[in-house]
Amino acid sequence: MVVDESFLKATYKGTILTACTHDGAGKIIPLAYAIADSENNKSWEWFFIQIKGTFGVREGMCIVSDRNERIFNATKAVYPEIAHCICKFHLWQNVKRTFKNYHKQLKDIFFVLARAYTIEKFEYHMIEMCKIDLRVQPYLFEIVYERWSRVYSKVKRSMVMTSNIAESINAANKDARELPWNNINRKSATETSIELGEKYDKLLRENLIASEQMTVRPATEQLYTVFKGVKAKYSVP
Numbered sequence: 714m715v716v717d718e719s720f721l722k723a724t725y726k727g728t729i730l731t732a733c734t735h736d737g738a739g740k741i742i743p744l745a746y747a748i749a750d751s752e753n754n755k756s757w758e759w760f761f762i763q764i765k766g767t768f769g770v771r772e773g774m775c776i777v778s779d780r781n782e783r784i785f786n787a788t789k790a791v792y793p794e795i796a797h798c799i800c801k802f803h804l805w806q807n808v809k810r811t812f813k814n815y816h817k818q819l820k821d822i823f824f825v826l827a828r829a830y831t832i833e834k835f836e837y838h839m840i841e842m843c844k845i846d847l848r849v850q851p852y853l854f855e856i857v858y859e860r861w862s863r864v865y866s867k868v869k870r871s872m873v874m875t876s877n878i879a880e881s882i883n884a885a886n887k888d889a890r891e892l893p894w895n896n897i898n899r900k901s902a903t904e905t906s907i908e909l910g911e912k913y914d915k916l917l918r919e920n921l922i923a924s925e926q927m928t929v930r931p932a933t934e935q936l937y938t939v940f941k942g943v944k945a946k947y948s949v950p
Contacts, residue, residue, distance in 0.1 A: 714744060714764075715777045716784060717879035718752045727913070728752040730760045731882050734873075741878045744768065750910040757787035765791055775868040777876055779803035780856075796868050799861045800876035801827040811852060818845045827862055827874065835864050 714734050721727045728751055732744040745764050749756035775796040778784045780803060788797045805823055809816040819842060826838040835858075842849045858865040863874065932938045 714774065715873060715876045715879045716760075717778065717876055717883060718781075719883040721748065728756070730756065731879055732760075732764055733878050733882050735878065741881060743882055750912045752781075752783060754783050754786050757783050758790050761787050761791035770795065773868050775866075775870055775873070777870070777873050778879075779876060780807065796866070797860065798866065798868075798870055798873070799856070800874075801861055802875050802877070804856070804861050808849070808852070812846050812849060815846050819849065829862065829864050832864055835862060 714732055716730070716732045718728050718730050721729055728749050729746055730749060730752070731746045734742050734744055736742050745760070745767070747756075747760050747763070749760070770792070775798050776784075776788050776792065777798045777800060779800055785797060788795065801824065804827075805820070808819065808823060812819060822838050822842050822845075826835060826842065829835040829838060839850055839853075853861075859867055863870065926941060928940045929937050930940065
């Protein structure tokens with residue numbers, strides 16, 4: 714399961730949390746999404762609790778993400794028995810910034826290292842990296858090999874070495890993320906009994922009070938005019 718977050722860009726902002734996976738044919742399957750006030754420990758923990766309650770814990774399951782500490786904290790709390798793996802591309806960005814003087818020489822070796830199928834190959838390429846910069850090995854060791862390398866992984870993650878599928882979901886949702894929240898999730902919101910966060914509850918109450926002072930009249934077959942008092946304020950489809 715690959716998880717990621719992305720910011721909403723409409724008036725009320727917020728963050729959309731997503732979870733997705735591959736099916737047997739390698740196609741992307743969205744599993745869950747949630748809209749939160751912000752991306753923090755509590756929102757991620759709540760998100761994982763909902764996913765666990767729906768899908769349970771599956772054999773061979775792992776969670777893949779970037780090196781977001783809030784996601785790590787939430788998975789430790791909700792999925793302590795599940796491997797939490799790191800996207801190799803996000804890890805490479807960390808390596809690149811940390812060892813920027815040698816990143817051009819390290820790049821190809823790093824990705825071969827992450828994809829290695831045998832410990833012998835892994836050790837060979839690690840030695841090659843150490844020849845370029847001795848600091849790389851302890852840096853990667855501290856992150857824990859099993860979180861980012863194929864050969865040391867405790868689960869079969871050949872198809873999920875990266876969080877690219879979550880990035881694809883975010884790209885597909887790009888236009889929707891620019892819409893007001895109620896347009897994205899209007900139907901689900903009317904059917905849910907879960908309370909909103911304090912921030913959005915306050916905004917909706919303020920909007921409700923403001924809307925009670927307005928009237929809506931048809932302008933054409935496609936347009937409506939919203940009046941506040943005697944003055945037209947908006948024209949909306």
